[in-house]
Amino acid sequence: MLSPYFTEEHELIRAQLRRFVEEEVQPHAKAWEVAGMVPREVLRRMGELGFLGMRYPAEYGGSDMDARASVILAEECGRSTFGGFAITVLVHTDMASPHLARFGSKAQKDRYFGPVIRGEKICAVAVTEPDAGSDVAGLRTRAVKKGNEWVLNGAKMFITNGVHADLYCVAAKTDPDVKGSRGITMFLVEKGAPGFRVGRALDKMGWRSSDTAELVFEDCRLPADAVLGEENRGFYAIMQNFQNERLVIGAMAAAESQKMLQLTHGYVMDRKAFGGSLWDKQAIRQRLSMLAARTAAAQQLVHHTAWLDAQGLDCVAQVSMVKALCGELVNEVGYACQQFHGGFGYITDSAIERMVRDARVQSIGGGASEVMLEEVAKRMGQALQD
Numbered sequence: 001m002l003s004p005y006f007t008e009e010h011e012l013i014r015a016q017l018r019r020f021v022e023e024e025v026q027p028h029a030k031a032w033e034v035a036g037m038v039p040r041e042v043l044r045r046m047g048e049l050g051f052l053g054m055r056y057p058a059e060y061g062g063s064d065m066d067a068r069a070s071v072i073l074a075e076e077c078g079r080s081t082f083g084g085f086a087i088t089v090l091v092h093t094d095m096a097s098p099h100l101a102r103f104g105s106k107a108q109k110d111r112y113f114g115p116v117i118r119g120e121k122i123c124a125v126a127v128t129e130p131d132a133g134s135d136v137a138g139l140r141t142r143a144v145k146k147g148n149e150w151v152l153n154g155a156k157m158f159i160t161n162g163v164h165a166d167l168y169c170v171a172a173k174t175d176p177d178v179k180g181s182r183g184i185t186m187f188l189v190e191k192g193a194p195g196f197r198v199g200r201a202l203d204k205m206g207w208r209s210s211d212t213a214e215l216v217f218e219d220c221r222l223p224a225d226a227v228l229g230e231e232n233r234g235f236y237a238i239m240q241n242f243q244n245e246r247l248v249i250g251a252m253a254a255a256e257s258q259k260m261l262q263l264t265h266g267y268v269m270d271r272k273a274f275g276g277s278l279w280d281k282q283a284i285r286q287r288l289s290m291l292a293a294r295t296a297a298a299q300q301l302v303h304h305t306a307w308l309d310a311q312g313l314d315c316v317a318q319v320s321m322v323k324a325l326c327g328e329l330v331n332e333v334g335y336a337c338q339q340f341h342g343g344f345g346y347i348t349d350s351a352i353e354r355m356v357r358d359a360r361v362q363s364i365g366g367g368a369s370e371v372m373l374e375e376v377a378k379r380m381g382q383a384l385q386d
């Protein structure tokens, strides 16, 4: 769709990404679903093509772009029809590594940025725990300073890229005597740190080519310079990073909605029943038309919010609306599209069946819809401004 929010450069990147997805993702991604992971060569290839560093400084090999580049990446990955592939990439580029970009010291950036942008070191972000998800302030993983080291104890849950990542941005409580939101610190933990291990890989309903893990820290020793950002200010770092994460998940969900509608439009035009095509049935075409209208509206909100962010304007209300709206919409669109595919939509070989399974988590992960609506409610003035 032509859009005033995007430049010629953006459209060029979109075209490159689309070609990459068609040629190097779609032909292989069913095998990745079975394997439960996206091969590392694919991420390295994306690094080579410049897709992993679009938001990062040119001095480290990035291209210094703004949130609109992340939205394009999320949309094109989402349109692949393989949500597991999309989330593997987007956690690396837009949910985990932004912690390094925003809060990393010069030494940390010098050490890690190059390999992260080239796809040689894959990132994960570990905030959620078995007993604390939506309520980030309630996390219990504890980090204690002992001499020149930090010692971490605790567990993390549902961590995307958790099994195969090399670099983890981990939240831990460093001051248990203050309110949770004030006593949390982020740490950079490398795979292989003593006392850190993957507890188990988690099997899931969807996103099957994305690896998800439980992580365990047992007297995990980290050097003093593993602190990422300011001590005891981790909660604010997490909240700041959530803005990009939620915008990107929303962009991915809206693009998936559009893709499911495209697939379904093609299907019902061809499928014959009762003397005509399914498209001839007014009930079907009107339902798809309304969902197309709502998807187009959601995409415009995504693009506008990315533009607001690119101008440096406060858009927490818009980001929260994007996450809530798109996370619910992709499920509603998926339900209708699967219905109109009839029995074929229930067969595991069909893209719709996979996309419906992949959609389910999008109203839960990265901020459940209810939590997002509370964020909107707190900013109703901004949400409703003229």
Ligand SMILES: Cc1cc2nc3c(=O)[nH]c(=O)nc-3n(C[C@H](O)[C@H](O)[C@H](O)COP(=O)(O)OP(=O)(O)OC[C@H]3O[C@@H](n4cnc5c(N)ncnc54)[C@H](O)[C@@H]3O)c2cc1C
Pocket (backbone or CB within 6 Å): 091, 124, 125, 126, 127, 128, 131, 132, 133, 134, 135, 157, 158, 159, 160, 161, 204, 207, 212, 361, 364, 365, 366, 367, 368, 369, 370, 371, 374
């Ligand atoms: C596949 C997958 C990948 C993930 N990847 C990561 C990752 O890489 N890193 C990471 O840190 N986390 C990750 N998560 C965790 C994810 O962000 C959390 O699952 C999510 O934030 C919800 O937390 P929870 O599961 O603990 O649910 P809870 O917080 O226990 O909430 C359960 C449900 O209660 C409802 N609810 C919660 N709060 C409210 C409220 N205030 N008002 C009304 N209703 C409410 C919502 O419907 C919510 O779904 C992932 C999760 C999944 C499933």
